[in-house]
Amino acid sequence: PVITLAMGVVWATELLLLLTLSSALRTIAVCVPCTRVQPHGIHTTQSAVPARHPSLCRVRLAGSCARSCGMRMQLDEESGSSSVQAPVQEGYDAEQITVLEGLEPVRKRPGMYIGSTGSRGLHHLVYEVVDNSVDEALAGHASEIRISLHADGSVSVSDDGRGIPCDVHAKTGRPALETVLTVLHAGGKFGDSGYSVSSGLHGVGVSVVNALSERLTVEVMRHGQRHSMSFARGKVTSEMTTSPLEDEPDSPASARSGTAVHFTPDGAIFKSGVVFEAERLSQRFDEHAYLNAGLRLVLVDETLPGEPREQVYEHRGGIAEYVNHLCEGKKPLFDDDGGTFTSASSLKGVYVDIAMRWNAEVYSDNLLGFANGVHTPNGGTHIDGLKGAITRVVNSVARHTGKLREKAASLPGEFVREGLCAVIAVRLPEAEFEGQTKNRLGSPEVRAIVSELLSHYLTDFLTRRPKVLSAIVDKAQAAAKAAEAAKAARELVRRKSVLGSSVLPGKLADCSSSDPALSEIFIVEGDSAGGSAKQGRARETQAILPLRGKILNVEKAHDASMYQNAEVQALITCLGLGIKGDDFKPSQLRYHRIILMTDADVDGAHIRTLLLTFLYRYKRKVVEEGYVYIAYPPLYKVRHRSRTSYCYSDAQLDERLGQLSGKPAIQRFKGLGEMMPAELWSTTMNPKSRILKKVTVDDAAQADRMFSILMGSNIAPRKQFITDHAGSLDWERLDL
Structure with a gap:
């Protein structure tokens, strides 16, 4: 009984982790193959479906998750809108010119x-x-x-x-x-x-x-x-x-x-509604x-x-408090000032406020930029100035103090910034933004101003605190050694990617289509589920990749371990993800829909969480640009007389049973392997009837923080999080 209870707590914890990550990652209901998002409820449409697709597409559930996993289903209005072009006018003269006044253009x-x-x-x-x-x-x-x-x-x-x-x-x-x-x-x-x-x-x-x-x-x-x-x-x-x-x-x-x-x-x-x-x-x-x-x-x-x-x-600590919030669950690299230090100064009418903290056992950086209070997720000149100043000053002071030999090669910026979390907020008149979405600061003068101000501050700070400098340099050098150790494995992955399908893992059942836009891959757990999926799929456009158990938790692993892991290698090669750190190129993806299809239990939820962690940490753009989906198989099969129906949640089951007389036969699906190939196709893989949830990042900083808390090596913040949120679990309906 003690062992059973302990396992139950572990499984409950894993489910709670998934629920939280799901709230950090935005999800939307999508009708595939036309990838058009449908309104709430059952909906059929003809006008928005491309000619190559069937005339009708259905999404049976929208608005709330079809399952009891707690993930919320949102509607992606940008891709869901449709329009019909008006006939071309034969005549074109002054009468066709419309003048909009006041707020009419809006x-x-x-x-x-x-x-x-x-x-x-x-x-x-x-x-x-x-x-x-x-x-x-x-x-x-x-x-x-x-x-x-x-x-x-x-x-x-x-x-x-x-x-x-x-x-x-x-x-x-x-x-x-x-x-x-x-x-x-x-x-x-x-x-x-x-x-x-x-x-x-x-x-x-x-x-x-x-x-x-x-x-x-x-x-x-x-x-x-x-x-x-x-x-x-x-x-x-x-x-x-x-x-x-x-x-x-x-x-x-x-x-x-x-x-x-x-x-x-x-x-x-x-x-679409005012909510x-x-x-x-x-x-x-x-x-x-x-x-x-x-x-x-x-x-x-x-x-x-x-x-x-x-x-x-209300945060009286400002951006220094923000950095500490983002670093919750991470151990600071050094203890001076709690590990977080700040710089606030101005030059030529530009005010620059920076807070920084290096973290141990973290193998990437997290830099957030703001211009006049506006988040710039694609960076810009303020981030460029920050990066350049940090790399230049750390190398310069390290050489001056003897921490780095005079003839030694300079430490690359990516290694100097490993583990760094920083927030930079600039305020300036007439800020210039790039692109229609204005997600990047383009004001050219800001780069030099940030670089000059931060260089002065950081040079003085590191010169007066040799232990801090030593910790940063040691971590950068360790990162360089780890990168060298990972080089052979990384080159193996690179060669496999270049050679293409001839070296794809043997367990992959690929699709016959060579068009990534039409192709999708289902990542499933185990050979049993993989067998049903392979038999039930549409071979032209659907590929199946079975995984053996739970993949490596990349949040706790360095790149060398990641590249040497067989399951991770298979994912990188099959999906066409390329090398970590390289620019994301959609043209290299082998499938434009990466669908995570795991069992409807807490083990399946944990595997899904590990896969999301890998995709987010290895190639974040794949998630941010909407290539990742979650498939939702039914929880129950209900047989009543000669009719069979499927329910995707406990609430749906209760509603269905209330509509039936007598005692219908109810089957609870514990895993995908229990479903016949035809059942798996009709309920979970058929583009006309399945439920998919597209995973996108609504708040990158919050998502980054939650991955660190829930999947990182620091136990205390995770324990506190579980304690704070355990009351939200419905223990009676928890699958143990």
Whole structure:
């Protein structure tokens, strides 16, 4: 009994790890083969299906996970939208030229301003309003922002800043409040008399929120007066009214100021539904609190049953606290200042704030960049300046102090940065971003400024702390030796990749199609499941790769061990992943759908977690760009008279049994090997009827942190995490 209980705790722990990783990785329901995401419920469509696919595609479940694993199913609005081209006009003259005035362009082409009309664009409305309040905080005029998600689908955002000006605007002849809300690119972030820096990414501001809202009301407290105004779909519905503020015991009217915006998104624009996710907003607000030490953000969720839930985001430790948060579960390389050190300085009008920490037993770096409060996931000139300065200074000081011999080769940057976690936040006027998504800072002057400021600080810091320098250099040299040890195995993988299918592992049952866009591979556990999958598959487009047991946990392994592991080698070669660290090239992938198909028990969940860890750590872009999917086989087979149905969750089983009379026969599938090939095909592999969940990264920093906590070698944070979340498990329905 003791052994059984201990094994049960282990299995429960593994399931909990998967649940948490699943929440860190965003998942969406996808209809394959057309890869079109379907709306909630059963849906059939013809218009969006390519000609080479069947005329109907079905996804039987969306909105919530079909299984009891806890993973949430989201709709990917960007790939789910469809359009039909209008017939080409025979005549083309002045009558075909359309002039859009005011906010009409926004309602005509909303995707140009907020990215999409799905969930991402919907949440962008909140970001735009909150970013205006954050700009007030950046300018030193606001200390608290309050965001409320109301049960009717509306949102309120209020701050204690200066309040939007309400006097008459010289150019428009209308109140400045109305101008800000009805004129594109109107606001304090344009020109040099408002904000010196702004977090506004697209510069579209609250006017776009107004245009895409069914209703919007704004209230401004300023100079002892209250100003109010209402709008509908960008049009004024009530002119600005002004009334005096009344004194309060602890707050005289003249001392109170701020802006409050209450808006309801237009359901005619956001056709996939107006449903805000508190968790998605939470990540953004937490980031703001870290980047603006002392700023307090309060999120109130009134959409759930019961009392409203309130979450406060306030981090007085700033980005140093952020780095420690990201490094939770990791052991610092040295103990000075808790392992984390910071630099804050400015040059030529550019303010640079950096926090850094090297970690032991971590074999990659994690660098996060922000420009004017905006996360730049693709890096940019601020990250380039950071990397260059660290590599140059560590080598220079190491030579000067004798830690590195004068004639010895310089330590490459990738080895110097091994184990480094750093956050850099720059603030500058007129920041330039690259690409339409603006995920990379392009301002050329920032590279030199960051490099100069960090070089001065780091040179002084490392010169005064030789033990810190020694720890960094020793780790870099160990990384170089490990890389040399892994070279032979890495070259073997490289040769296999070049030679192609002639050296593919014998256990791989490849598909006959040579087009990666049409091909998919199912990664299954064991020969039993592999046998059923091989017999039931569509041989033209579906490949099967069986694994023997649990693969190596790469979170705890160095590259040398990883390349020498047979199962990992098979994955790298079969998938066409190339070499770790090399640029990701989609053209090298052998399959554009990598489907993890494991058993519906905790062992299967653990294998799935190990595979996700490997893919995320080895070639993160494969996950980020949407090539990884999770297959969901049914949990139950229900036979009633002459009919057979399948249930994908306990709730679905309860619902099905409630619809049937008598005593139907129920079979609980413990593993894929128990299913006949035809059953496995019809329920889990058939593109017309299966359920797939596409795995994407919603928050890279949070995903990185959770992989480290749950799969790393440091036990204490994982133990604490399990203790904190054990109460969320449904022990009665847990498979042990």
